[in-house]
Amino acid sequence: MTDAPHDGDxxxxxxxxxxxxQPATQDGEWTQxxxxxxxxxxxxxxxxxxxxxxxxxxxxxxxxxxxPPLYDVVxxxxxxxxxFQSETDTGDxxxxxxxxxxxxxxxxxxxxxxxxxxxxxx
Amino acid sequence: MGEGSTSGPPIPxxxxxxxxxxxxxxxxxxxxxxxxSADKEWTLWELAEKVAAWERDVDETALSEEAIERxxxxxxxxxxxxxxxxxxVEIEEDAERVRPGPNADRxxxxxxxxxxxxxxxxxxxxxxxxNAELTGR
Numbered sequence: 686m687t688d689a690p691h692d693g694d695x696x697x698x699x700x701x702x703x704x705x706x707q708p709a710t711q712d713g714e715w716t717q718x719x720x721x722x723x724x725x726x727x728x729x730x731x732x733x734x735x736x737x738x739x740x741x742x743x744x745x746x747x748x749x750x751x752x753p754p755l756y757d758v759v760x761x762x763x764x765x766x767x768x769f770q771s772e773t774d775t776g777d778x779x780x781x782x783x784x785x786x787x788x789x790x791x792x793x794x795x796x797x798x799x800x801x802x803x804x805x806x807x
Numbered sequence: 808m809g810e811g812s813t814s815g816p817p818i819p820x821x822x823x824x825x826x827x828x829x830x831x832x833x834x835x836x837x838x839x840x841x842x843x844s845a846d847k848e849w850t851l852w853e854l855a856e857k858v859a860a861w862e863r864d865v866d867e868t869a870l871s872e873e874a875i876e877r878x879x880x881x882x883x884x885x886x887x888x889x890x891x892x893x894x895x896v897e898i899e900e901d902a903e904r905v906r907p908g909p910n911a912d913r914x915x916x917x918x919x920x921x922x923x924x925x926x927x928x929x930x931x932x933x934x935x936x937x938n939a940e941l942t943g944r
Contacts, residue, residue: 728881
C-alpha cells in the first residue's frame with residue numbers, strides 16, 4: 686500500500702499516483718486501504734476493477750466478493766460511458782463518483798483510479 | 808405461471824422492447840443467452856469459462872484462472888443481475904446455477920431476427936459445447 690502524496694497539480698494521467706487522502710464525503714475519518722487502475726480496454730473493466738479493489742482491501746480473491754452484487758449499488762456501465770468513453774476530450778475535467786460498498790467507501794475517478802477507504806474506528 | 812416471485816419491485820408480465828434491447832446490447836449477455844437452454848443449468852463459473860474462451864479465441868483448457876475470474880466477476884456483479892431483474896434468466900443463489908427465465912424465449916426469438924455474422928459465430932460456439940457435453944466429451 687503506497688502513501689498517497691498530497692494533491693498537487695498532477696495532470697489526469699492514468700500513470701499518476703492517486704493523490705486524495707480522504708474520500709469527498711466528510712463524515713468521519715477514513716483511511717485508504719486499496720487502489721487499482723481501471724482497464725478501459727477490457728469488457729466490463731470498471732466492474733471488475735472495483736470488485737478487485739474491494740477484494741484487495743478485504744484480503745480475499747475477487748471471486749469471494751459476492752454480496753451485494755455491484756449492480757444493486759452503482760451503475761458501472763453508466764460510469765464507464767461518462768468517464769471513459771465520452772467523445773468529449775475530458776483531459777481538463779475531473780469527475781469523481783463515490784459510494785459505499787460492503788462497509789467501504791469507494792471512489793471512482795475519471796483519471797482511471799479506483800480507491801477504497803475503510804472507516805477509522807475511534 | 809404461478810411460480811413464487813423473488814423479492815423486489817413488481818416485475819412487468821411482458822418485457823417491454825426497451826428492456827429487451829438493453830438486455831441484448833452487450834456481447835457477453837448475448838453469449839449468455841445463446842448458452843442457455845432448457846436442458847442444462849450452467850454454473851456462473853462454467854459460463855465465465857465459456858465466455859472467456861470465446862473472447863480470447865482459445866480452448867477452455869488454455870485459460871488462466873485469473874482470466875476466467877475476471878469474466879466471472881463481471882457476470883456476477885453486472886450481467887446476471889441485470890438479466891435476472893428482467894426475468895430473462897433465473898439464478899439459484901447458493902449453487903450459482905443459471906437457467907433460462909420466463910422472458911428468455913422472447914428475447915432469443917428477437918435475436919434470431921437481428922442477424923449479425925459475429926453473433927452467428929458466437930451462437931455456434933455457445934451451443935457447440937453443449938452438444939459436446941451431450942455426446943459425452
